[in-house]
Amino acid sequence: MFDFLDRFMPGILEWLLPRASTYAIEIDVLFDVITILVGFWFFLVLGYFFYLIFRYRHREGQRAEYISGETHKQKQAIEIPHYLILICDVAILVPTFMVWYNIKIDIPPPDEEVRVVSQQWAWTFYHAGADGVLGTDDDIVSINELHLKNNTQYTYHLESLDVMHSFSIPVFRLKQDAIPGRVISGHFKPILTGEWDIQCAEMCGVAHGIMGARVFIETEEEHAAWIAANTPKLSEGEMLAAKDENLPEVKEDQNNG
Amino acid sequence: MQALALILSIFSGLLARADYRGEQLYRNCTICHGPDGQGIELQLAPALTNLSEKYLVEQLKKFKSGMRGAHAEDLAGLRMLPMSQTLATEEDMIAVSQYIVSLGSSPIEPTLEGGDPVKGQATYATCLACHGPDGKGNDLLNAPSLINQHDWYQLTQLKNFKSGVRGSNPQDIAGAQMRPMSMLLADEQMMKDVIAYIQTLDQ
Numbered sequence: 001m002f003d004f005l006d007r008f009m010p011g012i013l014e015w016l017l018p019r020a021s022t023y024a025i026e027i028d029v030l031f032d033v034i035t036i037l038v039g040f041w042f043f044l045v046l047g048y049f050f051y052l053i054f055r056y057r058h059r060e061g062q063r064a065e066y067i068s069g070e071t072h073k074q075k076q077a078i079e080i081p082h083y084l085i086l087i088c089d090v091a092i093l094v095p096t097f098m099v100w101y102n103i104k105i106d107i108p109p110p111d112e113e114v115r116v117v118s119q120q121w122a123w124t125f126y127h128a129g130a131d132g133v134l135g136t137d138d139d140i141v142s143i144n145e146l147h148l149k150n151n152t153q154y155t156y157h158l159e160s161l162d163v164m165h166s167f168s169i170p171v172f173r174l175k176q177d178a179i180p181g182r183v184i185s186g187h188f189k190p191i192l193t194g195e196w197d198i199q200c201a202e203m204c205g206v207a208h209g210i211m212g213a214r215v216f217i218e219t220e221e222e223h224a225a226w227i228a229a230n231t232p233k234l235s236e237g238e239m240l241a242a243k244d245e246n247l248p249e250v251k252e253d254q255n256n257g
Numbered sequence: 258m259q260a261l262a263l264i265l266s267i268f269s270g271l272l273a274r275a276d277y278r279g280e281q282l283y284r285n286c287t288i289c290h291g292p293d294g295q296g297i298e299l300q301l302a303p304a305l306t307n308l309s310e311k312y313l314v315e316q317l318k319k320f321k322s323g324m325r326g327a328h329a330e331d332l333a334g335l336r337m338l339p340m341s342q343t344l345a346t347e348e349d350m351i352a353v354s355q356y357i358v359s360l361g362s363s364p365i366e367p368t369l370e371g372g373d374p375v376k377g378q379a380t381y382a383t384c385l386a387c388h389g390p391d392g393k394g395n396d397l398l399n400a401p402s403l404i405n406q407h408d409w410y411q412l413t414q415l416k417n418f419k420s421g422v423r424g425s426n427p428q429d430i431a432g433a434q435m436r437p438m439s440m441l442l443a444d445e446q447m448m449k450d451v452i453a454y455i456q457t458l459d460q
Contacts, residue, residue: 122335141329143338161332206288210339 001098002029009036020171020192020217026099027173033095037088107187110155114146118158118165118178121207123198130227140230144213146198148190149223158184166202169215175201190217278349279356285343286353289336294360296407298368301333306362307405311396313354315431317341324429328422333413362405364459369408371446372453380451383441387434392458399431403455411455415439415448 002025009032019025067074113134115126125146129138134157140147148154158167160178168175172188200211218226283294289302296304305313319325320341326334344350387400394402403411417423418439424432442448 117329119332120336121339124329124335126329143323143327143329143335206285207336207339207343210342 002026002095005029005033005095009033017170018192018194019173020190020194020196021169021173022189022191023099023103024171024173026095026102030095030099034092037092041085041088104186107155107185108153108189110187111153112149113155113157114148116146116156116158116167116178117161118167118200118204119161120163120205121200121211123167123200123211123213125213127227129231138231140227140232142230144198146213146215147223147226148215148217150190150193150217150219153187153189155185155187158186163204164202165200165204165211168199168201169196170199171196171215177202193217193219193222279352279354279359282344282349282353283356285340289340294357295363295365296410298407298409301336301410301413303410304362304365304406305357306360307402308357309394309396309402310351310354310358312394312399312401313357314347314350315399317344317350317354318347319429319432322428324426325423325432327426330420331417331422334417334423364405365407367408367453367456369412369449369452372408372449372451372456374450374453374457376447377450377452377454380442380447381454383438384451392455399434404458406455408452408456411452412445412448415442415452416445 006025006029009029011028013028013031019028069075069078112132113128115134117124117126123144123146125142126134127140127142127147128134129136129140131138156167158176158178159182160180162180164180165178166175167178169188171192171194172190174186174188176184176186178184194217196215196217198213198215200208202208204211216226286294286305289297289300290305291297291302294304294306296302308316316325320334320337321344323338326336326338326341328334344353384403387398388394388403389400392403394400414423418432418435419442421436424436424439426432442451
């Protein structure tokens with residue numbers, strides 16, 4: 001349905017920013033539907049007001065008339081536009097529910113998973129690594145860099161270590177709040193290779209404005225090469241540190257200061 | 258004579274401008290480090306005023322390049338990572354560091370409990386080669402001053418060095434010097450002891 005509707009839309013959003021996820025088109029069409037309907041009424045009402053101002057402008061010897069709006073004909077001036085706007089509301093609600101269901105409720109089974117941890121003022125991404133399973137030794141951790149494989153269905157698990165943040169990837173048309181103490185899962189499927197912005201879209205402190213990161217959408221070969229180059233190799237010293245009995249305390253203290 | 262007065266006034270004007278630049282830039286830092294540069298525990302921000310200009314500039318460069326603070330478990334470092342990007346040039350880093358040094362350092366109330374300064378003094382024998390017997394550090398050895406610093410910050414940093422959260426970036430040469438030293442501290446108690454001794458050096 002959205003592909004069909006998109007043919008009749010102006011396509012300004014896509015012209016401003018490419019669509020790099022499967023559901024980007026749905027958000028764009030929804031924006032277009034709302035913009036067109038609201039814009040139609042805005043300009044119609046504005047035009048009518050200007051017409052009335054001009055048509056009934058001040059003339060010598062003509063007195064203003066007081067209208068109480070009680071006759072049926074006078075009431076129709078309110079009722080007809082009111083019902084028309086209600087129809088437009090339904091025309092907005094139907095695609096809104098469809099988009100909400102497709103993006104927030106119906107999460108497809110993932111090919112890959114990624115953990116996204118936000119904090120003041122950086123993003124940490126835990127990639128599943130070569131085994132494709134999160135939480136194992138070969139996970140690749142990166143700061144402010146998210147590496148994704150094109151045409152792959154991802155589920156993300158979003159966390160916050162301190163205050164509220166919002167995980168926003170404009171080319172995916174994705175924006176999801178991160179709330180401390182909760183793990184919020186969602187999905188996306190990249191469909192366009194390239195390097196794009198990630199930003200925080202929730203005021204989170206003094207450096208909120210520079211809490212940016214980059215998403216790299218790579219072909220299967222490029223992504224495999226990136227995994228091969230970045231899979232952690234535990235040195236002897238790091239293995240000793242990993243076995244250190246104080247490590248859980250270290251983590252706890254990190255959070256507590 | 259008039260020419261000399263003019264040159265002097267221009268020179269002093271330039272100096273005043275440099276000072277003002279540092280003060281202006283430091284305003285970004287006050288939310289976490291405080292207007293007096295003494296640090297705020299709630300923000301995980303250490304005192305800065307005890308540190309030398311050279312050390313401050315070096316750390317700012319490390320944060321900006323990602324040599325320091327770009328580790329997933331370095332909560333405080335990750336906060337500093339974007340803030341360092343606000344200093345566009347080395348001149349800015351020098352100006353803000355000069356302003357911080359000009360604020361003056363003073364002792365900070367201890368918060369840790371259970372540290373034994375007597376045992377810590379014996380452990381500190383390893384540290385004094387670089388940080389000096391008075392704990393004031395040595396710029397030539399890239400060793401910062403340890404006095405007038407928050408004890409919770411020192412404990413966190415010792416743990417960070419030991420676990421590789423700090424100092425494990427291959428380009429961080431000074432950090433790599435500190436990492437093996439932190440390995441000598443067998444457990445948290447030893448860290449607290451040596452920090453308790455360092456606190457006695459405050460002035």
